[in-house]
Amino acid sequence: MTTLEDRSAGLREQLRAWRRHLHMHPEVGFHEVETARYIESQLRELPGLTLSRPTETSVLAVLKGQKPGRTVLLRADIDALPIQEENTFEFASKNPGVMHACGHDGHTAILLGVARLLSEHPEEVSGEVRMIFQHAEEIGPGGAEELVMQTGLMDGVDVVTGLHLNSQLPAGVVAVKPGAFMAAPDMIELTIQGRGGHGAHPEEAVDPIAVGAQVVTNLQHIVSRHVGAQDALVISVTYFQSGSTHNVIPDTARLMGTVRTFDPELRQKAPGLIERVIKGVCEAHGATYDFKYEFGYRPLINTDWVAEELRQVALDTVGEERFRVAKPTMGGEDFSAYLEKAPGAYFNVGSGSEEADSRWPHHHPRFTIDEESLETGAQMLYAAALRLGAGEPEPR
Ligand SMILES: [Zn+2]
Ligand SMILES: [Zn+2]
Numbered sequence: 001m002t003t004l005e006d007r008s009a010g011l012r013e014q015l016r017a018w019r020r021h022l023h024m025h026p027e028v029g030f031h032e033v034e035t036a037r038y039i040e041s042q043l044r045e046l047p048g049l050t051l052s053r054p055t056e057t058s059v060l061a062v063l064k065g066q067k068p069g070r071t072v073l074l075r076a077d078i079d080a081l082p083i084q085e086e087n088t089f090e091f092a093s094k095n096p097g098v099m100h101a102c103g104h105d106g107h108t109a110i111l112l113g114v115a116r117l118l119s120e121h122p123e124e125v126s127g128e129v130r131m132i133f134q135h136a137e138e139i140g141p142g143g144a145e146e147l148v149m150q151t152g153l154m155d156g157v158d159v160v161t162g163l164h165l166n167s168q169l170p171a172g173v174v175a176v177k178p179g180a181f182m183a184a185p186d187m188i189e190l191t192i193q194g195r196g197g198h199g200a201h202p203e204e205a206v207d208p209i210a211v212g213a214q215v216v217t218n219l220q221h222i223v224s225r226h227v228g229a230q231d232a233l234v235i236s237v238t239y240f241q242s243g244s245t246h247n248v249i250p251d252t253a254r255l256m257g258t259v260r261t262f263d264p265e266l267r268q269k270a271p272g273l274i275e276r277v278i279k280g281v282c283e284a285h286g287a288t289y290d291f292k293y294e295f296g297y298r299p300l301i302n303t304d305w306v307a308e309e310l311r312q313v314a315l316d317t318v319g320e321e322r323f324r325v326a327k328p329t330m331g332g333e334d335f336s337a338y339l340e341k342a343p344g345a346y347f348n349v350g351s352g353s354e355e356a357d358s359r360w361p362h363h364h365p366r367f368t369i370d371e372e373s374l375e376t377g378a379q380m381l382y383a384a385a386l387r388l389g390a391g392e393p394e395p396r
Helices: 011-024 033-044 104-120 143-150 208-226 264-284 304-317 372-389
Strands: 049-052 059-064 067-077 126-134 159-170 174-176 179-182 184-193 233-242 252-261 288-294 300-302 323-325 344-352
Touching: 011 033, 011 104, 011 372, 033 049, 033 059, 033 104, 059 104, 067 104, 067 372, 104 126, 104 159, 104 372, 126 143, 126 372, 159 304, 159 372, 174 304, 179 344, 184 208, 184 264, 208 233, 208 252, 208 264, 233 264, 252 264, 264 288, 300 304, 300 344, 304 323, 304 344, 304 372, 344 372
Parallel strands: 067 126, 067 159, 159 344, 174 323
Antiparallel strands: 049 059, 059 126, 174 344, 179 300, 184 252, 184 288, 233 252
16 A cells, blocks of 8 residues: 555645644634635645636636546535634634634645645546535535535536544544435424413413423424334424523523434425424414424435445555444535535545544534544545546436
8 A cells, every 4th residue: 555655745744734724724614715715825836737716715626637537526625613722732723713623624634635646646537626625514505505506516527525534433444335324404493472471370371481391392202203213313402592580481482403314205294293293282382383494404315336436445545444334423514415416425534533632522622633534534535536537427
């Protein structure tokens, strides 16, 4: 196995330098102005790339290979989160209240590394490789949707791939699976309208807190009694706000939550099932309600043959002992938007280790990555670009 060090002098150090610069200067979705400028400036150093800005804060680099083949899209997300970093290393965030707590700094560094490897050896590249540094993964409706719907990014793309670092997997491990991989993250909002009154006389009021509590518990009956155990469904009420003091029954209660599914049919049924419970409980207790169900990103369903190609790439790149069949997760990802337009698959690269203290969950103020994972990610994505590009293009 040739390492990146053999292929490309100093790339290992360069990957770390890119990641640390990005980590130090995080920006949230749709505001990645300096991030996009930095990415573009680094890509300008590389020969043979055509650069453009599909949107204000996204960057596209295109490399034409010297052999015929497919058009492959590689995607890295570049945005950070509104979190105050608690890490104290020297490259911790310089932007108060903003932090790369999901590993997108790593994804960006990895794709820059892949751009460098590809541009050094265009004679090995088949077809065309499009590298999209995508803005705003963390904020719905998401940067991917904008790129897919409002730019020509996907025109002529035969296959798409990308990766997410995963702190819950050991650094250097690669995990792929065919089929359903990540859930659709939908949102619910509910206002229960009761009738306020004195806390001593609930019989003269309609208590929206008591009704809301019934709604919260009854929603779990959908999960346990209306949907089969083989069909994954999560309903979590994550916000419940009502009242102002100890002796006043309030008028209203506000609830919010998240609904996660894989199956498109169950997803379409979910709003009706949820509203039926809300309506029944509210009517039973004399309250009225206002209910909103908002569809978020689509579920991320990997195309079987692309997942199989990635499994082969992983076996060639990291070997059997560092390969895992990925477990599906109820988390969401706007990578699913690309899969509406072309076959593709998304995979995980482990970034957790004791030595790097990088097992904190994603979105935690102490989140960080074991930087060994940068090299694994770059090797995987580079090899994937070569292998996927070498196939027959889709007939059009
Ligand atoms: Zn995230
Ligand atoms: Zn993420």
